[in-house]
Amino acid sequence: MKAKRVLVLTHHGGGGVRLFRQQWAVEHNAELLILFVREQRLILCEAETESEWPLTALDSPAFVQQLTSTPLDAVMIDHVWGFPLERLLSFLELFPVPYDIHIHDYLAACPQLFFITPKGHYCGQEKEVRICRHCSRTGIGRRLMEEMVGRAGSIEEWRRWQLELLQKARRIIVPSQSAKQVMQGYFPELDYVVQPHPVYRQPPPNGESKRSRELRIGIAGHMAVHKGSKQVLELIGKLDRRKLPVKLFLYGNADHLLAKKASPVFIQRGEFQRDQLPVLLAADQIDLVLIPSICPETFSYTTREALNSGYPVLCFELGAQAEAVQETDGGWTVAPFHAEALYQKIAELLSQPDEVRLAARRLQKKWSAR
Numbered sequence: 001m002k003a004k005r006v007l008v009l010t011h012h013g014g015g016g017v018r019l020f021r022q023q024w025a026v027e028h029n030a031e032l033l034i035l036f037v038r039e040q041r042l043i044l045c046e047a048e049t050e051s052e053w054p055l056t057a058l059d060s061p062a063f064v065q066q067l068t069s070t071p072l073d074a075v076m077i078d079h080v081w082g083f084p085l086e087r088l089l090s091f092l093e094l095f096p097v098p099y100d101i102h103i104h105d106y107l108a109a110c111p112q113l114f115f116i117t118p119k120g121h122y123c124g125q126e127k128e129v130r131i132c133r134h135c136s137r138t139g140i141g142r143r144l145m146e147e148m149v150g151r152a153g154s155i156e157e158w159r160r161w162q163l164e165l166l167q168k169a170r171r172i173i174v175p176s177q178s179a180k181q182v183m184q185g186y187f188p189e190l191d192y193v194v195q196p197h198p199v200y201r202q203p204p205p206n207g208e209s210k211r212s213r214e215l216r217i218g219i220a221g222h223m224a225v226h227k228g229s230k231q232v233l234e235l236i237g238k239l240d241r242r243k244l245p246v247k248l249f250l251y252g253n254a255d256h257l258l259a260k261k262a263s264p265v266f267i268q269r270g271e272f273q274r275d276q277l278p279v280l281l282a283a284d285q286i287d288l289v290l291i292p293s294i295c296p297e298t299f300s301y302t303t304r305e306a307l308n309s310g311y312p313v314l315c316f317e318l319g320a321q322a323e324a325v326q327e328t329d330g331g332w333t334v335a336p337f338h339a340e341a342l343y344q345k346i347a348e349l350l351s352q353p354d355e356v357r358l359a360a361r362r363l364q365k366k367w368s369a370r
Contacts, residue, residue: 228292
């Protein structure tokens with residue numbers, strides 16, 4: 001069967017957005033033309049070829065003609081990072097096919113991207129325009145506001161353009177009920193289609209039975225402020241001071257807060273291949289996985305992959321990460337979103353080791369029944 005030709009607007013990063021795009025292309029037998037903004041220039045990638053264009057190309061019918069010289073079957077928006085919104089809307093109207101939008105984060109509502117303030121705190125999905133206006137005048141929010149709606153842009157204008165982009169989409173696809181609820185909080189007049197991403201079960205290899213009473217906790221994924229690096233740093237300090245028999249293992253890159261942290265309770269394993277995570281967790285005799293994100297994830301591949309591999313998960317009570325844990329009865333969610341809440345739950349689990357084993361058995365039973 002001939003591959004579909006699909007134009008994808010996205011950002012130039014990786015993570016879950018890239019993984020989703022790769023899976024989507026395979027699942028839909030699609031050949032992707034990838035368009036994103038890098039350093040105020042359009043980058044077009046097709047097969048092994050990359051070409052560079054000025055942002056003004058979005059205004060050019062000739063650019064659209066080049067993109068459609070071989071007819072497109074679909075247009076998909078993964079992300080609009082860096083695209084000037086007014087110009088982008090005019091650009092999309094030049095195509096003969098409608099576009100779908102996939103929601104991977106909450107940029108439409110918050111130019112700070114993750115509801116994280118410039119001081120590194122989760123804002124609780126603030127709705128008060130006055131507060132959002134003040135927050136968006138600093139940090140990454142200010143930069144994106146200037147690039148995407150202009151130097152005189154406001155949070156009201158930002159959301160107005162984002163709403164128009166969403167309204168004109170054929171479908172707005174979200175990967176979790178949690179993501180739908182968050183988007184409805186800012187754009188209640190829209191309809192959303194819930195389509196979870198595929199996550200494949202990877203059973204862990206049989207390893208030696210654990211001989212130590214030490215509680216071993218894996219943290220999977222690259223760390224950043226919105227992924228909870230401050231909370232992990234504080235948790236390490238609490239574990240160091242209170243001398244609990246607990247070790248934290250980080251699989252992924254540490255950010256500037258954690259990269260040079262030296263502690264006997266914190267072991268950094270570095271980058272890993274996604275399909276190797278169950279092997280690494282088994283080799284380190286991990287008991288449970290900690291997802292310390294302080295922002296509501298729209299899906300959280302890492303949470304789902306840990307649960308699908310039979311590892312209970314501890315996370316904060318927000319976003320799709322908590323939704324996944326609660327759906328599967330596969331772990332624990334805590335609040336408030338501070339290191340002390342994580343510490344207290346870890347101390348409780350350490351005193352009740354059967355609770356961790358029972359959570360793991362529930363997950364194994366769930367997956368073996370499928």
